[in-house]
Amino acid sequence: MTTLLTPVTATIPVARPYIGVEEEQAVVDVLRSGWVTQGPRVAEFEARFSEYIGCDYSVAVSSCTTALHLALLAVGVGPGDEVICPSLSFIATANAIAYTGATPTFSDIDLATYNLDPHRIEEVITPKTKAILVVHQVGLPAEMDELLDVAAKHRLVVVEDAACAIGSQYDQALIGKPLGTIACFSFHPRKILTTGEGGMITTNDEGIAERLRRARQHAMSLSDVARHGARRIVTESYDEVGFNYRMTDMQAAMGIIQFNRLDDLLARRRCLAARYTQALQVIDWLQTPMVPTNCIPNYQSYMVRLTRDMASKRDAVMQILLDKNISTRRGIMAIHHELPYRSERWNNRLPNTDLTTDTGLILPLFHQMTDAEQDYIIESLQGLRI
Numbered sequence: 001m002t003t004l005l006t007p008v009t010a011t012i013p014v015a016r017p018y019i020g021v022e023e024e025q026a027v028v029d030v031l032r033s034g035w036v037t038q039g040p041r042v043a044e045f046e047a048r049f050s051e052y053i054g055c056d057y058s059v060a061v062s063s064c065t066t067a068l069h070l071a072l073l074a075v076g077v078g079p080g081d082e083v084i085c086p087s088l089s090f091i092a093t094a095n096a097i098a099y100t101g102a103t104p105t106f107s108d109i110d111l112a113t114y115n116l117d118p119h120r121i122e123e124v125i126t127p128k129t130k131a132i133l134v135v136h137q138v139g140l141p142a143e144m145d146e147l148l149d150v151a152a153k154h155r156l157v158v159v160e161d162a163a164c165a166i167g168s169q170y171d172q173a174l175i176g177k178p179l180g181t182i183a184c185f186s187f188h189p190r191k192i193l194t195t196g197e198g199g200m201i202t203t204n205d206e207g208i209a210e211r212l213r214r215a216r217q218h219a220m221s222l223s224d225v226a227r228h229g230a231r232r233i234v235t236e237s238y239d240e241v242g243f244n245y246r247m248t249d250m251q252a253a254m255g256i257i258q259f260n261r262l263d264d265l266l267a268r269r270r271c272l273a274a275r276y277t278q279a280l281q282v283i284d285w286l287q288t289p290m291v292p293t294n295c296i297p298n299y300q301s302y303m304v305r306l307t308r309d310m311a312s313k314r315d316a317v318m319q320i321l322l323d324k325n326i327s328t329r330r331g332i333m334a335i336h337h338e339l340p341y342r343s344e345r346w347n348n349r350l351p352n353t354d355l356t357t358d359t360g361l362i363l364p365l366f367h368q369m370t371d372a373e374q375d376y377i378i379e380s381l382q383g384l385r386i
Contacts, residue, residue, distance in 0.1 A: 011325040012373050015301075016366040017189045018265060019254075026253035037248040038217065038224045045252035046200070048259050053176045055183075055202040057209035060247040061216050064163040064186030067199035068096035070215050070245060071182045072131065074208045075157045077102050081130035085161075086116050087336040087346070088353045089135045093161055094335045097133065105129065106336050111352040112290045114138065114303070114332065118146035122154075131157040136165035136175055137332065139192075139300030140291065144170055144179045157181050164300035166193050167266045171294050176202045187251070192265050192298055193258045195251035218242040266298055268367050272374060273299040276363065279378045285310045286381070302365040303331055311359045313386050318361070324380050331360015 030041055042060050049058040061067045077083055079101030085093050087106040094104040105124050110117040114137040121132065132151050134142045151158045158180030162168075165175040166185055176183040182205075185191075187198035203209055214220060219242030222234060277288045287305040291297060306314055318328045334357040336346040364377060 011327055012364045014327045014329050014364050015190045017194045018367040023254045023257045026257050027250045030249045030253045038246045039249045041249035041252040042247050045255045049200055053174050053202055055177050056204040059201045059212040061199045061245045063197050064184050064199040065092040066245040067184035067201045069099045070212050071159050071184050071201055072100050074211045075181055077130050082128040083131045083133050085133040086135050087334050087350055088332050088356055091335050094341055108350045109352045113140055115142035118143050118150055121150045125154055131159055133159050135161040138303050139164045139168050139298040141168050141170035141175055141295045167298040169296040178202055193262055195255040198247050198251045215242045216245040265367050269299045272365055273302050276302055301362050303360050303362045305359045316386055326377055329362040
């Protein structure tokens, strides 16, 4: 039986990482080994990830943000290019594009799925467009077949921001195989599988994988494992500008243990999500998530939307729930409202994004949540009067 390292809190949180003494011991073992970064545990974690996802190559890095940065560079995105992405995402999606010197170009979402609407993409394609950065928002896979068709028609590269999507399935295949050229995952504490911080890049292209491995470590020609394992004198070279985007062995050791829990974590989240959906459908001012028949989400987050007439009362709803010791969060941000990306160009161009940002509400969902806690949340919502 797992003994959890769980903080004491009177409030039901939006999320809580599932970390046990096994992860603690794995980290201690790494500390005692003397090899604490970019070593054998990282290599083992990468191998486990590739085996699980079904991809040829996995490259571990320090975060999903750095994963996105390296991924975009690896597929040739650079200054003067434009990359299409949703505005409905965490700001790191756009920041990673900006890091390369390229410009984020926002396209609107499908109101039902919160993901890029394939039928709106061509509206923003220009001669400068290099790639589409697809986000699988809150763990629900995007409509990849149609997005890939648009990309192929215009000879665009597809990079998948799968930060929230570990374990999610599209057409019976796990997200991240990848369907595009490259996919990126996050292991932030809000994510289902966590290493504290950390990220992973997956690809089936050997050349891209090699570029990623070099770039994450200052473009060093030799890995630390190869260098320290050499039985003759070797000297590494640095043929380009690289980055310090390494994952530590402590993080990787946590990730390896977390993998042993993943199926159980996913099953519990899907069970809790199903309970929410069944119970909340009777509330006429709430809209529960829609799931396409060819998708199985992981329910990284459970986001409902308030009806338009209730949008102005969202903060009041959140405060009433907080007074009942129930934490919630506003829905996903609209990046084009933030100062670095604010422009008149987006005025009235992203109506579904604006509506979702204004009406979204994220409810508590985590593995340790009891049925009794969830019932309390449901009853509080059903009994809410404003």
